Amino acid sequence: MTESDSPAYQVLARKYRPETFADLIGQDAMVRTLRNAFKADRIAQAFIMTGIRGTGKTTTARIIAKGMNCVGPDGTGGPTTEPCGVCEHCKSIMAGRHVDVIEMDAASNTGVGDVREIIDSVRYRAASARYKIYIIDEVHMLSTSAFNALLKTLEEPPDHVKFIFATTEIRKVPVTVLSRCQRFDLRRIEPEDMLGLLRRIATQEGAEISDEALSLITRAAEGSARDATSLLDQAISHGAGETTADQVRAMLGLADRGRVLDLFDLILKGEAAGALSELSAQYAGGADPMAVLRDLAEIAHWVSVIKVTPDAAEDPTVGPDERERGLVMAQALPMRVLSRMWQMLLKALEEVARAPNAMMAAEMAVIRLTHVADLPAPGDLVAKLQDSPPTGPNGGARAPRAAPSAQTEARGTPAPTHPGPSGPVSNGSLAVKAETALARYARFEDVIELIRAQRDVKLLVEVEGGLRLVSYSPGRIEVEPTPDAATDLVQRLGQRLQRWTGVRWVVTVGKGGAPTIAEVRDAAETALRQKAEAHPLAQAVFRAFPGAKITAIRTPQAIEQAAHTEALPEVDEEWDPFEDD
Numbered sequence: 001m002t003e004s005d006s007p008a009y010q011v012l013a014r015k016y017r018p019e020t021f022a023d024l025i026g027q028d029a030m031v032r033t034l035r036n037a038f039k040a041d042r043i044a045q046a047f048i049m050t051g052i053r054g055t056g057k058t059t060t061a062r063i064i065a066k067g068m069n070c071v072g073p074d075g076t077g078g079p080t081t082e083p084c085g086v087c088e089h090c091k092s093i094m095a096g097r098h099v100d101v102i103e104m105d106a107a108s109n110t111g112v113g114d115v116r117e118i119i120d121s122v123r124y125r126a127a128s129a130r131y132k133i134y135i136i137d138e139v140h141m142l143s144t145s146a147f148n149a150l151l152k153t154l155e156e157p158p159d160h161v162k163f164i165f166a167t168t169e170i171r172k173v174p175v176t177v178l179s180r181c182q183r184f185d186l187r188r189i190e191p192e193d194m195l196g197l198l199r200r201i202a203t204q205e206g207a208e209i210s211d212e213a214l215s216l217i218t219r220a221a222e223g224s225a226r227d228a229t230s231l232l233d234q235a236i237s238h239g240a241g242e243t244t245a246d247q248v249r250a251m252l253g254l255a256d257r258g259r260v261l262d263l264f265d266l267i268l269k270g271e272a273a274g275a276l277s278e279l280s281a282q283y284a285g286g287a288d289p290m291a292v293l294r295d296l297a298e299i300a301h302w303v304s305v306i307k308v309t310p311d312a313a314e315d316p317t318v319g320p321d322e323r324e325r326g327l328v329m330a331q332a333l334p335m336r337v338l339s340r341m342w343q344m345l346l347k348a349l350e351e352v353a354r355a356p357n358a359m360m361a362a363e364m365a366v367i368r369l370t371h372v373a374d375l376p377a378p379g380d381l382v383a384k385l386q387d388s389p390p391t392g393p394n395g396g397a398r399a400p401r402a403a404p405s406a407q408t409e410a411r412g413t414p415a416p417t418h419p420g421p422s423g424p425v426s427n428g429s430l431a432v433k434a435e436t437a438l439a440r441y442a443r444f445e446d447v448i449e450l451i452r453a454q455r456d457v458k459l460l461v462e463v464e465g466g467l468r469l470v471s472y473s474p475g476r477i478e479v480e481p482t483p484d485a486a487t488d489l490v491q492r493l494g495q496r497l498q499r500w501t502g503v504r505w506v507v508t509v510g511k512g513g514a515p516t517i518a519e520v521r522d523a524a525e526t527a528l529r530q531k532a533e534a535h536p537l538a539q540a541v542f543r544a545f546p547g548a549k550i551t552a553i554r555t556p557q558a559i560e561q562a563a564h565t566e567a568l569p570e571v572d573e574e575w576d577p578f579e580d581d
Contacts, residue, residue, distance in 0.1 A: 048173070064133075067082075136164075213244060253287060466486065468481075
């Protein structure tokens with residue numbers, strides 16, 4: 001045989017593809033159902049296989065097709081769950097070249113025209129086999145019109161026609177199609193079964209590969225047999241002899257699991273410098289920053305699960321040293337710390353995926369994680385502050401004092417905007433009406449409320465901060481302007497008051513005025529702030545968090561007043577548009 005006549009290399013995923021139901025791993029429920037259906041001659045007219053990639057959907061469809069059309073080595077056999085694999089039908093179906101087993105990719109044949117070809121051909125009997133079988137892969141890619149065109153044929157196909165569908169997106173398949181099919185959900189392959197499969201293939205290939213390396217491949221495959229065998233194929237070529245765990249890590253761009261645990265431990269201890277050094281060392285060794293953060297998130301999840309169910313530590317893909325460290329972490333770390341780390345790592349993974357430099361984003365994420373590692377939970381902080389003894393100004397213990405109450409100002413009712421008299425009136429009547437109008441403003445605070453009601457913000461700020469009250473009586477105000485007050489402030493105040501009330505106001509300048517409203521308010525706020533800062537609980541917060549400041553103070557009266565202001569007005573009676581006047 002010449003070199004050109006030697007058979008072409010076949011990848012492991014195809015070479016070791018299951019050929020019988022006995023070869024399928026991890027799908028015991030489906031295999032049992034199909035075996036019983038074949039024995040009882042209760043074979044459905046349509047099947048639909050769903051599951052993640054690489055769990056054997058298309059392979060199962062071919063095995064079913066083989067079982068339906070197998071005639072045995074002597075050519076006299078009937079439908080069976082153990083196809084012989086040597087008859088012409090079995091060999092042609094597994095090779096994908098049988099004339100009566102039509103495989104169609106719905107991703108490239110999505111339209112009604114493609115389905116019409118199937119509908120037109122189902123009326124003709126199979127050329128050589130017992131059944132004409134249509135295997136449609138990724139069936140969810142068919143258009144809505146194509147699905148609708150297939151419904152009638154799918155519900156009542158000829159006796160010699162069977163349909164087998166495969167999809168990874170079962171939710172995209174119309175329920176009208178699902179109701180006409182027998183559905184099988186193919187499960188992810190368990191780590192124990194996957195390790196056994198990989199070890200068996202490696203032995204048959206004569207490849208030397210360590211158990212730890214197979215565990216890394218199993219973890220990376222995430223339950224997909226095709227992914228696992230493809231990675232094993234790559235690992236055997238990468239090792240070129242005996243394949244070790246370090247070579248598989250380098251191939252997958254992973255960090256050493258033990259070193260990831262070391263990084264996890266440094267982060268939880270709050271050692272930012274050590275954590276950054278370890279991350280840089282792993283990056284220099286070929287680890288992908290995204291893979292490192294993903295491993296950290298996986299460890300946070302794994303330790304959390306162990307904390308709840310310790311039996312979860314008995315994972316065959318986890319080494320004994322890693323298992324022991326995980327158990328120790330689960331006992332030492334509170335759930336709130338693990339949950340917080342999980343949430344922050346999820347956010348960090350999104351940032352690293354978007355960042356122009358993945359390593360920089362990973363380093364910033366590690367810095368954040370180490371910064372919050374030693375922060376207490378809100379509940380622990382409150383308990384700690386409540387347990388700390390209150391101290392007085394000189395450090396001695398004192399009894400806690402009640403929170404200060406805010407002084408509320410009485411507010412007058414603003415006068416109407418234009419209450420002036422209309423029509424001819426006598427001087428006596430005018431005087432009576434002026435007295436009545438001015439009676440609303442018995443105090444200077446009532447004047448301030450009038451300005452506020454008129455929404456003249458500029459005048460309100462100037463009066464509160466630029467005028468010191470000397471004396472006040474309704475209609476007559478004596479004030480002392482501050483040095484920075486506007487020169488025309490007194491004149492503008494008199495004009496505005498006369499315009500709003502319809503009564504002449506006399507505003508004069510004097511000396512010896514009281515502090516301005518702004519100065520009184522600031523003094524009250526300063527006193528309230530000093531009382532708040534002297535409160536024992538606030539003192540405990542300042543000791544626990546040096547540099548903390550009080551940014552705002554809300555008294556119970558202020559909260560109640562704000563709630564009253566924001567409340568919707570009550571409606572006495574609902575208006576009915578159909579009610580007669």
